[in-house]
Amino acid sequence: MKDICEKIFFEQFGYKNQITSFAPGRVNLIGEHTDYNGGFVLPMAITKGIFAAAKKRDDKKIRLYSEDFKEDLVIESDLENIEKTGKWADYPLAVVKTFSSFGFKIDCGFDIAYIGNLPGGAGLSSSAALETVTIEILKNLFSLYITKETAAIMGQFAENRFVGVNCGIMDQFASSVCIKNHAVMLNCTTLAHKNVNLPDTVDVLIINSMVKRKLKGSAFNDRRKECEAALNFFKEKEGASFLCDVSIATFNKYKDFLLGNVMKRAKHVISENNRVIESAKALSCGDVAYFGELMNKSHISLRDDYEVSVEQLDFITEKAREIKEVYGSRMTGAGFGGCTVTLTKKGEAGRIAEYIKDIYYKRFGIKAESYIESAGDGAFTF
Numbered sequence: 613m614k615d616i617c618e619k620i621f622f623e624q625f626g627y628k629n630q631i632t633s634f635a636p637g638r639v640n641l642i643g644e645h646t647d648y649n650g651g652f653v654l655p656m657a658i659t660k661g662i663f664a665a666a667k668k669r670d671d672k673k674i675r676l677y678s679e680d681f682k683e684d685l686v687i688e689s690d691l692e693n694i695e696k697t698g699k700w701a702d703y704p705l706a707v708v709k710t711f712s713s714f715g716f717k718i719d720c721g722f723d724i725a726y727i728g729n730l731p732g733g734a735g736l737s738s739s740a741a742l743e744t745v746t747i748e749i750l751k752n753l754f755s756l757y758i759t760k761e762t763a764a765i766m767g768q769f770a771e772n773r774f775v776g777v778n779c780g781i782m783d784q785f786a787s788s789v790c791i792k793n794h795a796v797m798l799n800c801t802t803l804a805h806k807n808v809n810l811p812d813t814v815d816v817l818i819i820n821s822m823v824k825r826k827l828k829g830s831a832f833n834d835r836r837k838e839c840e841a842a843l844n845f846f847k848e849k850e851g852a853s854f855l856c857d858v859s860i861a862t863f864n865k866y867k868d869f870l871l872g873n874v875m876k877r878a879k880h881v882i883s884e885n886n887r888v889i890e891s892a893k894a895l896s897c898g899d900v901a902y903f904g905e906l907m908n909k910s911h912i913s914l915r916d917d918y919e920v921s922v923e924q925l926d927f928i929t930e931k932a933r934e935i936k937e938v939y940g941s942r943m944t945g946a947g948f949g950g951c952t953v954t955l956t957k958k959g960e961a962g963r964i965a966e967y968i969k970d971i972y973y974k975r976f977g978i979k980a981e982s983y984i985e986s987a988g989d990g991a992f993t994f
């Protein structure tokens with residue numbers, strides 16, 4: 613795909629690019645909606661992602677083209693006066709603004725062409741991959757020293773500040789920092805992280821329900837507000853700085869004083885954070901059966917307490933759990949549609965995927981997609 617990306621650059625701009633970069637999407641194995649509550653997450657980068665080819669210009673123009681949004685043609689902007697376009701290009705443009713907010717100097721214009729193989733709106737972080745690949749390519753094009761961790765913080769800043777989705781750090785961190793064959797156990801408060809080896813006895817099966825997350829922005833921001841309400845309560849009672857600091861015992865002591873939805877959101881976040889800690893322990897001693905159980909519990913909690921699942925995701929995960937060779941199955945990402953992640957016995961994922969897609973089609977009339985993924989590297993330049 614690298615070659616195709618470079619060819620597209622040439623076709624669009626009429627000269628050869630200087631460099632080519634890649635950033636992956638991610639699948640979160642467990643730890644959903646804990647990142648912006650100061651907790652732990654356990655995602656891995658996947659091998660699908662977005663490629664970008666770029667070259668500097670000798671004026672202040674920015675020209676962006678994406679093969680995945682061909683209909684938008686080349687989008688032009690001015691380095692000194694970047695305005696929203698209402699199109700996909702707002703993500704890379706947000707990144708450019710973020711460079712200057714962080715004091716990194718981009719002193720001339722540039723052209724970038726993108727192409728990806730990540731399904732959009734599927735909960736596999738195509739927007740984080742787009743932000744991350746733009747940071748990666750600009751950092752190299754302008755010879756700036758930016759660590760992978762800083763790149764993740766910049767990606768999140770771009771999305772929070774300029775795109776307007778109040779996401780946590782997980783997606784950009786995974787897309788930037790992950791390494792091959794490993795998931796990353798990340799403490800979202802301190803950004804301390806540990807690579808967790810994935811046992812070679814399992815396959816990671818992603819099933820895309822093909823239900824697009826239409827409401828993501830607003831529903832996501834609503835959940836954040838409910839978590840803030842819970843945090844304010846525990847701050848006052850127990851001096852908690854983050855919702856994930858609250859222990860299960862403390863939560864149980866006060867839960868009857870919280871309003872219905874706020875109580876349910878807090879219950880999910882606090883229990884999910886504990887599940888991530890347990891999961892990392894289980895994986896490091898190869899206990900995939902226990903890890904699978906934790907994945908199942910995570911899904912139930914997202915369905916009943918955080919209320920971000922939809923019936924299609926419930927169906928896929930329930931049917932998966934009935935299969936003997938499945939260790940665990942859950943929705944992954946923000947929810948409201950998108951993908952599920954299922955841990956299967958090695959070599960069984962293909963057969964299981966076909967079976968589930970077949971019964972899913974019979975039930976909903978929707979053709980699901982499936983991807984058997986391995987843990988890939990975070991962003992790099994060729």
Ligand code: GLA
Binds near residue numbers: 643644779782
């Ligand atoms: C989205 C956000 C992440 C995280 C997940 C839910 O992917 O971008 O920061 O909050 O949802 O776990």
